[in-house]
Amino acid sequence: MMTNLLSYLEETVVRLPDKVAYSDGTDSLTFREVYGQSRALGTALSRAGYYREPVVVFMGRHPKMVTAFLGVLYAGCHYVPLDEEMPRHRIQLIFRSLKPRCAVCDGKTAELLKEFDWEGRVLLYDEAAAGEIDEAALAAIRDRALDIDPAYIVFTSGSTGVPKGVAACHRSVIDYIENLSEVLGFAEDTVFGNQTPLYFDACLKEVYPTLKFGATAYLVPKQLFMLPVKLVEYLNEHHINTICWVVSAMTIVSGLGAFQQVRPEYLRLVAFGSEVFPIKQFRLWREVLPNARFVNLYGPTEATGMSCYYEVKRDFALDEAIPIGRPFRNTEILLLDENDRPAGPGETGEICIRGTGVTLGYYNDPERTAESFVQNPLNKAYPEIIYRTGDLARYNEEGELVFLSRKDYQIKHMGHRIELGEIELIANMMPAVSQACCVFDDVKKKITLFYVGEAEAAEVVAYTKEKLPRYMVPNSVRRLERLPQTPNGKIDRKGLKEQACAR
Amino acid sequence: MTFDELLEILSDLHPEVDFATETGLIDNKVLDSFDIVSIVTEISANFDVSIPAGEIVPENFNSAQALFELVERLSDED
Numbered sequence A: 001m002m003t004n005l006l007s008y009l010e011e012t013v014v015r016l017p018d019k020v021a022y023s024d025g026t027d028s029l030t031f032r033e034v035y036g037q038s039r040a041l042g043t044a045l046s047r048a049g050y051y052r053e054p055v056v057v058f059m060g061r062h063p064k065m066v067t068a069f070l071g072v073l074y075a076g077c078h079y080v081p082l083d084e085e086m087p088r089h090r091i092q093l094i095f096r097s098l099k100p101r102c103a104v105c106d107g108k109t110a111e112l113l114k115e116f117d118w119e120g121r122v123l124l125y126d127e128a129a130a131g132e133i134d135e136a137a138l139a140a141i142r143d144r145a146l147d148i149d150p151a152y153i154v155f156t157s158g159s160t161g162v163p164k165g166v167a168a169c170h171r172s173v174i175d176y177i178e179n180l181s182e183v184l185g186f187a188e189d190t191v192f193g194n195q196t197p198l199y200f201d202a203c204l205k206e207v208y209p210t211l212k213f214g215a216t217a218y219l220v221p222k223q224l225f226m227l228p229v230k231l232v233e234y235l236n237e238h239h240i241n242t243i244c245w246v247v248s249a250m251t252i253v254s255g256l257g258a259f260q261q262v263r264p265e266y267l268r269l270v271a272f273g274s275e276v277f278p279i280k281q282f283r284l285w286r287e288v289l290p291n292a293r294f295v296n297l298y299g300p301t302e303a304t305g306m307s308c309y310y311e312v313k314r315d316f317a318l319d320e321a322i323p324i325g326r327p328f329r330n331t332e333i334l335l336l337d338e339n340d341r342p343a344g345p346g347e348t349g350e351i352c353i354r355g356t357g358v359t360l361g362y363y364n365d366p367e368r369t370a371e372s373f374v375q376n377p378l379n380k381a382y383p384e385i386i387y388r389t390g391d392l393a394r395y396n397e398e399g400e401l402v403f404l405s406r407k408d409y410q411i412k413h414m415g416h417r418i419e420l421g422e423i424e425l426i427a428n429m430m431p432a433v434s435q436a437c438c439v440f441d442d443v444k445k446k447i448t449l450f451y452v453g454e455a456e457a458a459e460v461v462a463y464t465k466e467k468l469p470r471y472m473v474p475n476s477v478r479r480l481e482r483l484p485q486t487p488n489g490k491i492d493r494k495g496l497k498e499q500a501c502a503r
Numbered sequence B: 001m002t003f004d005e006l007l008e009i010l011s012d013l014h015p016e017v018d019f020a021t022e023t024g025l026i027d028n029k030v031l032d033s034f035d036i037v038s039i040v041t042e043i044s045a046n047f048d049v050s051i052p053a054g055e056i057v058p059e060n061f062n063s064a065q066a067l068f069e070l071v072e073r074l075s076d077e078d
Helices: A006-015 A031-047 A063-074 A088-098 A107-113 A125-129 A135-143 A170-184 A201-213 A222-226 A228-237 A247-255 A279-288 A366-372 A420-429 A457-467 A493-502 B003-013 B033-047 B064-077
Strands: A020-023 A028-030 A054-059 A078-083 A102-105 A121-124 A150-156 A164-169 A191-194 A216-219 A242-246 A269-273 A293-298 A308-311 A331-336 A349-355 A373-375 A385-395 A401-406 A410-413 A416-419 A433-441 A446-453 A476-479
Touching (some): A028 A031, A031 A125, A054 A107, A063 A102, A063 A125, A088 A150, A088 A164, A102 A125, A121 A125, A164 A170, A201 A242, A222 A228, A228 A247, A279 A293, A366 A385, A416 A420, A420 A446, A433 A493, A446 A457, B003 B033
Parallel strands (some): A020 A216, A054 A078, A102 A121, A446 A476
Antiparallel strands (some): A020 A028, A150 A164, A349 A385, A385 A401
């Protein structure tokens, strides 16, 4: 039985040493190079005394960054991916909650780290990955490894303004990769076009199946997602046949009319998710790719990547939503009503997930872990943790699961999960802002921030940009004399939302 | 469409950017893909000019001036 993610690499490197594993179109690494460099990095980390602890991988989007993840695993540690484009404030918060002793960097990010209030050690990837490999030390580390040990920690938005670090173990990732691969039918000739940032669990879909099957993954340069024709040309140039993108990335391509000029020639599998796909845009994709499979994916970071899938085989009306379907094998969805009983047919319930895919919880944060990772209320006999997603859904007449909405103020924007409260909190940190309220226009997909105070809108934007990831920066910022209130004295979010949507 | 009207669209998206002088809107990562969609949509809705996908290249979007020239050119073709 496979108990460690590195086994995927070790089996494939024997078979396909000279095949390209990861590439960005300019720089590439073969399986042999990935194997060699990751073990050298693992050796360097181990010799420096790091073991069973978080190691930050803070690098630019590059094949070396993926290889660094594996290097951290070889050291018996868990990787924490951070991106050079993350705002400083957020990185600082992550360092504070994680307290890592070591970070793997490239030349550029090593310079950036100097500005931070952090005492740990920086290991330069290029130096460490070119070093020697201590086979005996690595074998000893592996010998003691368990599949319940964490493989990574990724950070998601948190409503208190502090990002939450979701820790997932090898076993959960293996379970996910095996079942995802079975449904999507990945193979050795799969050529992935990765869109999602490497600092999210979403990239598991490309990173590990590439190792498992000896496939190839292209890390599509981020800038191309602004340039739709060039993006499709990139897919064609590299014979990319499989994409798993957030819906926003796909609708940019179709919405801007790229298909009138160029068609994707090799795509045979299009998986998408993290957001509702507007049917008008979805039809444009199906028209241009009549022979491709289209699969909707759903799942929270807390249950390792994706938990549910739905393969689109029928037509959808413009006002219909594509279902999220059914769970992957070895995962169960409990749809629980307000009294924690299973919701009846057609009734709304909260999606709760049980199975090996449920992650270990929020790192260094027992309180918030206890709120969402809870005892299965249907099982009184022995300890069994399920994850409460906060997502509401129901079963349709075909018995397929359909996503309805969130329970709280959490939203999905451009494929990212965002707590509107986190944006409000940042705006409220400004001395010249006395009150702030953030709303989301679900149709236009725009975040609007209303605020009261002396600050100019431009200053508020500049401030939020400095402190929040790009996808959380409000699309529109508006000053009001005062925020409208409900009869109960709460901020009238609904009224503000209508005001934002009307514009 | 006048240059000022275009500046208004852009400033509405990014009040903190000086669009009259910035010449690296794409290269310096000032705009992201979401902004591009907004700009193309706004121009098409307000000025009846549709920007074909093939024209969405850095040369046409790096500055307000370049974008204005693109819109002028596309209007003339109609």
